[in-house]
Amino acid sequence: xxxxxxxxxxxxxxxxxxxxxxxxxxxxxxxxxxxxxxxxxxxxxxxxxxxxxxxxxxxxxxxxxxxxxxxxxxxxxxxxxxxxxxxxxxxxxxxxxxxxxxxxxxxxxxxxxxxxxxxxxxxxxxxxxxxxxxxxxxxxxxxxxxxxxxxxxxxxxxxxxxxxxxxxxxxxxxxxxxxxxxxxxxxxxxxxxxxxxxxxxxxxxxxxxxxxxxxxxxxxxxxxxxxxxxxxxxxxxxxxxxxxxxxxxxxxxxxxxxxxxxxxxxxxxxxxxxxxxxxxxxxxxxxxxxxxxxxxxxxxxxxxxxxxxx
Amino acid sequence: xxxxxxxxxxxxxxxxxxxxxxxxxxxxxxxxxxxxxxxxxxxxxxxxxxxxxxxxxxxxxxxxxxxxxxxxxxxxxxxxxxxxxxxxxxxxxxxxxxxxxxxxxxxxxxxxxxxxxxxxxxxxxxxxxxxxxxxxxxxxxxxxxxxxxxxxxxxxxxxxxxxxxxxxxxxxxxxxxxxxxxxxxxxxxxxxxxxxxxxxxxxxxxxxxxxxxxxxxxxxxxxxxxxxxxxxxxxxxxxxxxxxxxxxxxxxxxxxxxxxxxxxxxxxxxxxxxxxxxxxxxxxxxxxxxxxxxxxxxxxxxxxxxxxxxxxx
Numbered sequence: 063x064x065x066x067x068x069x070x071x072x073x074x075x076x077x078x079x080x081x082x083x084x085x086x087x088x089x090x091x092x093x094x095x096x097x098x099x100x101x102x103x104x105x106x107x108x109x110x111x112x113x114x115x116x117x118x119x120x121x122x123x124x125x126x127x128x129x130x131x132x133x134x135x136x137x138x139x140x141x142x143x144x145x146x147x148x149x150x151x152x153x154x155x156x157x158x159x160x161x162x163x164x165x166x167x168x169x170x171x172x173x174x175x176x177x178x179x180x181x182x183x184x185x186x187x188x189x190x191x192x193x194x195x196x197x198x199x200x201x202x203x204x205x206x207x208x209x210x211x212x213x214x215x216x217x218x219x220x221x222x223x224x225x226x227x228x229x230x231x232x233x234x235x236x237x238x239x240x241x242x243x244x245x246x247x248x249x250x251x252x253x254x255x256x257x258x259x260x261x262x263x264x265x266x267x268x269x270x271x272x273x274x275x276x277x278x279x280x281x282x283x284x285x286x287x288x289x290x291x292x293x294x295x296x297x298x299x300x301x302x303x304x305x306x307x308x309x310x311x312x313x314x315x316x317x318x319x320x321x322x323x324x325x326x327x328x329x330x331x332x333x334x335x336x337x338x339x340x341x342x343x344x345x346x347x348x349x350x351x352x353x354x355x356x357x358x359x360x361x362x363x364x365x366x367x368x369x370x371x372x
Numbered sequence: 373x374x375x376x377x378x379x380x381x382x383x384x385x386x387x388x389x390x391x392x393x394x395x396x397x398x399x400x401x402x403x404x405x406x407x408x409x410x411x412x413x414x415x416x417x418x419x420x421x422x423x424x425x426x427x428x429x430x431x432x433x434x435x436x437x438x439x440x441x442x443x444x445x446x447x448x449x450x451x452x453x454x455x456x457x458x459x460x461x462x463x464x465x466x467x468x469x470x471x472x473x474x475x476x477x478x479x480x481x482x483x484x485x486x487x488x489x490x491x492x493x494x495x496x497x498x499x500x501x502x503x504x505x506x507x508x509x510x511x512x513x514x515x516x517x518x519x520x521x522x523x524x525x526x527x528x529x530x531x532x533x534x535x536x537x538x539x540x541x542x543x544x545x546x547x548x549x550x551x552x553x554x555x556x557x558x559x560x561x562x563x564x565x566x567x568x569x570x571x572x573x574x575x576x577x578x579x580x581x582x583x584x585x586x587x588x589x590x591x592x593x594x595x596x597x598x599x600x601x602x603x604x605x606x607x608x609x610x611x612x613x614x615x616x617x618x619x620x621x622x623x624x625x626x627x628x629x630x631x632x633x634x635x636x637x638x639x640x641x642x643x644x645x646x647x648x649x650x651x652x653x654x655x656x657x658x659x660x661x662x663x664x665x666x667x668x669x670x671x672x673x674x675x676x677x678x679x680x681x682x683x684x685x
Contacts, residue, residue: 073527080528088544196421199676203669205620207627207643208661215654310535314624318647328536329628332543340540347536355531 066363074356081348082134086127089337099335100143134345140338144331149342152327157346159230160316160323164308166239167246172301175251179258179297184285186263195259198252206314210245217241228319242315250307254300261296265289295365302358306351415681422677428670432663435483436490443480444468448635450475454653470655472646478656481637482663488638489667492549493618496556500618501611504561508568509595513576523569526562534559538621542630549632552625556618567610571603578602605682612675616668623664639664 090096096119097110114120118129133140139149182194204212218226218241228238265271266289274284312325320326324343331339416422435442444465445451451462455471469478507526511519529537541555575581576599584598625631626640634641639660646656 077528077531081531084528085540088540195676199672200669203616203672204665205623205627205640205668207624207640208665211643211647211650211657211661215650215658219651219654306531306533309533313535313539314627317628329539332539333629335543340543344532344536344540347533348531351533352531 063363067360070356070359074352077352078345078349081352082131082345083127085341085344086130089341090126090130091123096337099337134342139342139345142331142336142339144334144336144339149339152339153324153342153346156322156324156327159321160312160325163239163242163246163312163316163321163323164305167243167250167308168301168304170243171247171251171304172254174247175254176258176294176297178251179255180262180285180290180293182255183259183262183266183293184289186266191259194255198255201248202252204249206245206249206311207318209248210241210315210318213241213244226319228321230322238319238321242319242321245315245318246308246311249311250304253307254297254304257300258293258297262289262293265293268292295362298365299358299362302354302361305354309347309351416677419677419680421673421680425670425673425675425677428666429674432486432490432667432670436486439483439487443477443483445477445480447480447484447637448476451477454649454656456653457655469659470653472642472656473649473653478642478659481642482639482659485637485639485642485660486663486667488549488632488636489619489622489664492552492622492632493615496553496622497560497611497615497618499553499557500560500614501564501607503557504564505568505600505607507561507565509572509600511565512569512572513591513595513599519569522565526565529559529562530566532559535621535624538625539628539630542625547625547630547633552622552632556621560614560618564607564610564614567606568603571606572599575599575602609675609679609682612671612678616671616675619664619668619671 094110094114097113098105101110101113118126137150139153141147142149142152145152178194178198182191185191201209214226217224224240225235225238226241228242230238271284271289274288275281279288309325312323313329314325315321316323316326317329324346328340328343328347330336331343416426445461452459452467452471453473453475455467455475457468457470459467459470461467461477467477467479469482471477472481507522511522537559538555541558542551545551545554572595581594581598584594589598622631622638623640623643626638626642627644629641629644631641632638642660643657646653650657
């Protein structure tokens with residue numbers, strides 16, 4: 063187990079390293095382009111040359127990379143060009159907002175998806191199964207920005223129940239969280255529900271479930287005590303991987319509802335070519351994604367006794 | 373099965389269809405050569421879901437192909453701003469779906485927009501599959517260090533949240549059709565490679581592969597002629613799903629302002645440009661939303677239907 067843990071952590075570190083190289087090459091390989099982005103397009107060549115020397119861009123690429131990496135490891139991401147403050151000052155509050163959005167989304171989505179998935183997988187091919195499956199295909203097919211438009215029409219313009227933006231200018235408000243969470247849940251729950259359904263349907267066909275049914279256990283007990291334990295191992299991995307998906311989803315939803323979160327920040331940074339902010343956001347996003355992936359792997363191994371005791 | 377392809381599809385015995393995607397799917401069965409479209413349609417008739425999906429996709433394909441004849445007006449010409457659906461057009465005719473904030477006919481823009489999305493999505497998905505299949509075949513068949521390198525490489529790319537990757541790539545290299553194709557290829561090929569690799573790991577030990585090796589066939593021949601055709605079943609289902617995702621991706625990028633450059637119509641971009649005015653002119657936003665949702669739904673239903681049909685056998 064320890065060897066496995068060590069391997070996973072080492073792989074995680076390697077992935078982060080590779081991603082950092084990739085990002086650095088993507089954004090900073092050309093010093094002149096960086097100078098244009100930092101100083102703006104209406105600067106003279108001399109101004110840019112001076113800036114490049116002053117900021118150490120005349121040194122070889124690998125020296126710059128390691129210095130950059132060292133700074134990042136100490137939490138120094140540089141200055142945001144757009145906001146004119148250190149990147150970390152903008153980044154962490156935004157990340158906290160997104161964590162709230164993500165936590166509420168997961169709190170709604172996971173129970174919903176698991177219950178629907180189990181209900182559908184319990185009796186494969188039943189009418190309930192078919193309607194849940196088709197329903198989840200439909201919700202998954204509607205892009206987030208499209209369902210956001212439809213829900214806004216319904217609940218904001220027509221019924222007038224909810225606010226159309228979620229900027230939270232007057233402090234935290236649950237009402238402003240409803241639409242973003244609904245959009246994310248609608249788009250995301252189908253995948254987990256389908257995984258749960260497949261896993262449940264497979265378990266229901268195993269001999270030990272047949273044994274449990276034949277020895278006269280009530281159906282409810284067969285499901286709760288015997289089927290669920292094994293059926294939920296596969297969805298667990300998928301749930302952890304959904305955090306990776308959520309980091310994509312929040313970009314659209316936060317932009318649409320003007321929620322001051324991490325996704326909107328990354329988009330704003332990208333649209334304005336704020337390269338240090340892009341680097342910081344992308345590194346944080348990948349870090350969160352890789353960490354949850356690692357936890358998922360470890361958790362899967364731990365949950366599955368066939369692997370744990372092997 | 374190859375001898376049945378000459379028989380009329382309705383009386384031909386149903387060819388065995390491959391298993392669905394993972395995990396049971398790894399037993400892709402031997403199937404005949406790609407059957408004619410008539411045969412495929414006869415198969416689809418077995419699943420209502422697949423028929424609905426094929427209908428939706430077919431509808432948009434026809435619309436895209438016939439765009440110049442179906443669109444009543446020039447999609448970029450400006451007439452009457454905010455004209456409501458059914459309003460008369462100054463040159464005669466009507467704005468069936470209304471006009472947008474610049475006075476452009478929305479019906480014409482939705483029709484021409486289908487062309488953009490149905491061109492770039494298949495091209496991007498096709499490129500991703502070409503790269504992913506070659507990577508997967510190499511990794512699965514050659515094993516050894518090739519497998520290690522390709523697998524680690526895809527692990528790294530797959531660790532990115534996908535839209536973060538798209539936003540960073542597209543904003544760095546600029547928003548254009550070719551960059552969208554490249555970004556989709558870069559981001560999707562690793563996922564396809566994993567599926568292909570899994571299938572190949574199973575197929576490479578089959579007798580016909582051993583026979584080909586004994587005959588002295590080249591590696592490329594074995595990979596592309598012996599193994600690939602037998603792995604195609606799960607790949608077709610995956611391609612349908614990925615086409616849907618790519619359409620969503622193109623729509624989302626357009627919505628985020630990173631899509632195909634204006635003024636040519638692009639469904640995601642249309643939503644983005646008009647949503648702030650949706651309070652008083654909802655028709656400008658709602659039709660592109662319906663268009664993209666129905667097209668993606670078509671591909672997803674098609675994928676689900678094909679999987680369902682293949683499970684019946």
